[in-house]
Amino acid sequence: MATGGASFHKGSDLIHDYSCSTCEENDLNTEAQHFCPQCEHYLCDKCVKLHGGYFKKHVVYGRGDIQKWADFSMDICYQHGNKLEVHCDDHQELCCSVCVALNHRLCSSISHLPDLARGFLETAEFKQLPAVVDKMRSRLDELKNVRTKDQDSLIDSYKNIIAEVKALRKNINTILDQLERKTVEQLDRMMKDLEKSIKDDLETCAQMDHQLKTMIEKLQQITGKNKETSSYIGYIKCQSKLSEATCFVQEIRHNDVMKLKSDESVVPFLRNLKNLGDIEKFQGYKTQSSAQYSVKIKEDNNVCDIECICELPGGEVVIADFANSRVKLLNKKYRVTDHYDFPAGPLHLCHITNNDVAVAFINSEVHFLTLTRGKLQAVRKFTTDHETCSIAHIQSQLFVSSNDAIYLYTIKGTFVKKIYEAYGFGLQASKCAVSTDGERFYVTNMDDSKLITLDKTGQVISTLEDSDLKDPTGLCVSPSGHVFVCWWEPGTVLQVDKEGRQRLATVAGKADGLCKPQSVWFSEQTSTLLVGNLNTDTLTVLKLC
Template identity: 65%
Template sequence: MASGSSSFYKGSDLIHDYSCFTCEENDLNTEAQHFCPKCEHYLCDKCVKIHGDYFKKHVVYGRRDMQKWAGFSMDRCAQHGKELEVHCDDNQELCCSVCVAFNHRLCSSISHLRDLARGFLNTAEFKQLPAAVDKMRSRLDELKNERMKDQTSLNDSHKNIISEIKDLRKEINQILDKLEKRTVEQLDSMMEDLEKSIKDDLEACAHMHDKLGIMIAKLKKSASKNKESSSYIGFRKCESKLSEANCLVQEIKEKERMKFKSDENVLPFLRNLNSLGNVDNVYVYKAQSSSLYKVHMYKCNIEGICELPSGEVVIAERNNDRLMLLNRQFEVIGHCHLPLPPRHMCHTKGSEVAVAVTGIDASTISTMHAIHFHALTKGKLQSVRKFTIDFQCISIAHHLEKLYLCSFNALYLYTMNGNIIQKLYEDNSSYRTMHNCAVSPDGERIYVTNQIHSKFITLDTSGQVLSTVEDPDLKYPSGLCVSPSGHVFVCGETSNTVVQVVPEGRKKLVIVAREVDGLCSPHSVWFSEQTSTLIIGNLSNNSITVVKLC
């Protein structure tokens, strides 16, 4: 934008960046030096004085405040202040005469606004605009309110994280205090032993000193009386005692003195730390919309849900012993019969899923428990391999070619070939203390739901409990899932909720979906990061609930 008296000649006309509105009305070409937003008029030095006499309360901006000139008039160019006259079809821009002269001389298609506007008031496009603006303004108000809530939540999160940091510091201090106490106890014990050793040495020295004095006195006495035999005997005994004293002196001199050597790993480890931990930006999801999709003619129990990399969704349905294949529109496009009812399912790799099945084997008329692997091949789910286990598996999870299998009371780690590695965790406090399990993307945390006690438990890789969450919004927790980015979602079967939990598993983050979103005893859940949607299987229901998140 030009300033001061900027202008240029076109033919015989002088074109200003801003022209005085009043002078233009009188067919005069004068550059504007002032702007009145109330009148939406650009004024020269002469006209601004007349304007001031008539409108004393109007605020007028001079050239020093030119950033305030633009944007006040709908019909005027925001850049040059002149009347908008044409539309550049090449650049899709509204233009004044200065715009055309400066920026659009080479454009091939210029349309007059009067021609474009003829009959425009009666078009549907124009009539729908106010509603669209109102809708957007309402959405902006909602967004503003949400961000205000987020601001409050952010302050709360900041306080909570500060509290967590201080708690961590206290725990570190407690650990250091214990280490110091143990080290001092070792020092005190060594001090006691060394004090006793010094006391014993002092007594031994004193005793040897006196013994040598007595022996040498007796030897001198025998020698003074020329008693050769007695003197010889005394000499040999004194010589022996002298050798004994020499050994005592050497022994005392060689005794190790007390000293302290710090653990060489402690200080370098602490010095290499940049902080006490990382503060991550955790996405908090909210339900935006929800829909129900019918997947069966009759009520059924959907035990497991997972999405394949290609976008298809696989559902394990117990009542009819089968896997169902859904397309991206959640339409059933295929199914695969299972020899036994499925209890749970997880994605392993590529287009493969692992299904935990249990029931009566018709061929042997005996109970059988097994893990079946199926893969999507040429648009169909086909059996790949299987292995049997000796307990009823009610949940299965996969991470780095390892399988995590849950019984009603224990969690086991297996190889993909069916060999047990170890029992990770067990809780025999009551019947059915475990229902579902999942693993964090880095494999450092294992999440478990305990329905009978309404607990969400987080374990480390050795099976030690890191944290336990009990929340009124998470009653009778059942299904859970962890996304590739680490977002954790848990079903509250009797609270009719799906709750997002912090990745560390320490606390509930937010209720993502509720009964109003179509939940009815949510039993299984999957979060699709491709589409930001939750896919929820309700207990004894023939539909899945799909919740779009934002």
Template identity: 60%
Template sequence: MTSADSSISKGSDQIHDYSYSKCEEDDVNTEAQHFCPKCEHYLCDKCASVHGVYLKKHTVYGRGDIQKWAGFSMDKCDQHGNKLKFHCDDHQKLCCSDCVTLNHRLCRSISNIPDLARGFSKTEEFKRLPAAVNKVGSVLDELKNARMKDQASLKDSYKNIIAEIKALRKEINKILDQFEKKSVQELDRLIKDLEKRVKDDLDTCAHMNDQLKTMVDKLQQITGKAEETDSYIGFRKCQTKLNEVTSMVQEIQRRPREGVMFKYDESVLPFLRNILGTVENVHSISKTTDNIHVFKAQIESHHSVKIKNDEKDGFILGICELPSREVVIADFNNRVKLLDQQFNVIDCVDLPAVPFDLCSIPGNEVAVASQAYDSVANAGDTLHEIHILSVTKGQLHAVRKFNTDHMCRSVIHHKSHLYVGSYDALYMYTIDGRLEKKMYEDKSGGRTVYKSAASPDGERFYVTNNRQHKLVTMDKNGQVLSKFEDPELKQPAGICVSPCGYVFVCGSVSNTVLQVDREGTQKLATVVRGTDDVCKPVSVWFNHASNLIVGKSKSDDILVIKLC
């Protein structure tokens, strides 16, 4: 037979508010730490573990869920089990006699609960409590529904990525069996971790909701002589729980949404083709989807990238991210700088000329388009170079370089090729510096090929026409598909494309960063404006954490904007 009353065992004068049922039957006085509603038994720590082995389907509640125990009363202290009689005005906490003695002896103001509770049930504050609980319950329900959608999205992402892995495996004709196995295992682990996070949030929401409903139900059932006192105690407990739930909700809402993405080293396929020589009819895998996600700025932060020996004002001309999650920037101080994941400068390399742009290439390396500054007026200047730098253990190292017969003002990488912009043309090179073709040219005057970017599948290339205020989209053969203009895109400069194909372009004079559709035909959003403390943005990068990293003219700061 269970017991929820205080008990005194033989040979002991210790009193427990809840005694462990089975121990009590054996004349052993043990305080209960758990309760099983199916068995209607109070359990100590030792026997709760035994209970869990034989009755795995029974839900056992600990002291943290004491309101679900049989015999739970709202007027009892959760910690000591005594009747709540006092209120510490200094700490705003309900107290029993033990609480006052042990924890609140030095407090200046201790009030009697009956005095505070007199007439309290008739106040507006008390009457508003159920509505406040319902409101928070609605928020919890909405949050729960959102997390359930995230859970379904993770499963869809899992299926899509498995399809990508299968397609890639077929393309290289069973060469990457081990790659598939390793990738799927990593994906399973990642999905398991992410699903656990989502499930934890779902369980927390449900648990908090149940607690609130239980407390309000108890509160509304209070009658009898101690109605006012018990109502006040119940209100204070509910109010504390509401504050706890509100903080929990805000914490979950501040977290970035879980998601997964599949990336592979694009140098693998060319490498295998060179080894085997028989791989034919290779088709690129499009990573774009029909869904359009419109981003907006959520949180922004500024990070200084100035170092001791910088002689000129900062001018962040190019930005890219490495697979190791480090960020590399091109600075007008003839420097390439390496930043850690907190955007602190950890290393730099000096070049003989200005690094006007850069991009990441396989092998944790960076290709840098370097150009003598005064060669803008003298296209015959011999200092037109592409430098290859490697990043190893947080340090930059010069690996090799090659010269070009034209200016080097921009550079991007796609599938073992470098695409170098010269201000009025876009050239395609091999990684080792062999010119293959002139892909696109516009001699209409001005900076017609200022910066460039490519879609993840390589089907579209984008160039910014700086002086004519246009974004030009072309196919992989250099055939122009569209030209985009917008009042909020004045002198377009830096441009980047996210792994999912979202296009972001800077308006250096309009002080904006726009999101443009994949076809390059319409503006989807003005993600960043001058009011967001952006002045003359000239470079932009979409990183792994869905942040936009923006480089500015004549500024030693980069702007990091969290997107949602």
């Protein structure tokens, strides 16, 4: 490669990645070492000195900033800095003369750019380009906002995990403290027992010693005519006491000490732990593609209003169309194949077992439908003493929510108890879902723009709210425990963690065709998210990855 100071006639075979623009005008072939974005000129070492004398305020980039050279001109080759002249049809690439010489000499079809561009300004593709660019810029802005939120969520998740680790450590410390206390209590009891035993033995020794001393002294002091008889009696008593002392001495345990026989499994177990838990990197689902499917039928008198969605084991989809007072059956291609009409609009529904679904109505009724030979048929119903805004099922239990409470019923419709009650303005058209293990309830509170997570006793575990998120509506929990929640504003579906504490991902938004989403279902069979928007005749189907 030639140095910046060496010049050759333009006809030279020497190829530079960037050639000096000024030298080219004088039919010289010189390698450029500098670039001026304001002039859009590439300059060699000699020409840059002249350029600096005329344009002292221009910022010139050297070879150290070569990544900035090619981005300034639309018709310049990003690789070699020369003017783009042809298009390689084999590789679908714009090329300069250097590109052709180095990489495309063997290509079968190379077109001259002026020939390809003739009449292009009048084509629909070119005229639509600004709108396409604007749409993509909007999506990039939305993505930037989402990623900014993800950054905040990442920080929150970090803080939450640190708090969980400290809580776990505190819990372990509490357990160890309890084990220590119980062990010390056991030691204290044993110490007290042994101390009492030794004290009793010492007292017994002293008493026997004193008795034996006294007895032998008195025996030796016997005199008089009955000395022999009295001595015999003293002998017998002394022998008895000696026998008692002998037994006592033989029964006494010597060297009473205590030893700790530790649980040998504890320390190795703790040593074998690599950490207090594995940190999982979780990236939530994101939309790969989206499509719209019409769910309107000729019998509909109003614009459809998809209040709820659920899937049957065979892959069929059931939707509640509130505006037209009917439940509709969709096949795997999301075409309406059957419907069942009601006097009032269904607000919510859920899958029960097999091909059965339960449907909730605001008029305090719960109806059961079943799919038989491709047709929806009514089975039975029961009535409640409260409004029925939402319904969920797990383990033969029905959880029915009103505007201000959640109630537990048996599958046959027998009232069991009230699980949760909201105060103040209530939950306002709440929707509820239950985790697959029945341990958690998720409730959307439109009045306060919150997602509330409860344990199975109705105690609040967590609340999720964000100043940018308003009016949470529909939600669903997949068989694997993924939780998805619709928010009217800004028109998104979020994936949240199982505890309902934080968002994991913004799965879809306005750019994916959502507008006030109010019902959602995730099909794990096909990794597809189904979304019903407010007052629209179409079902949004999102392929996730």
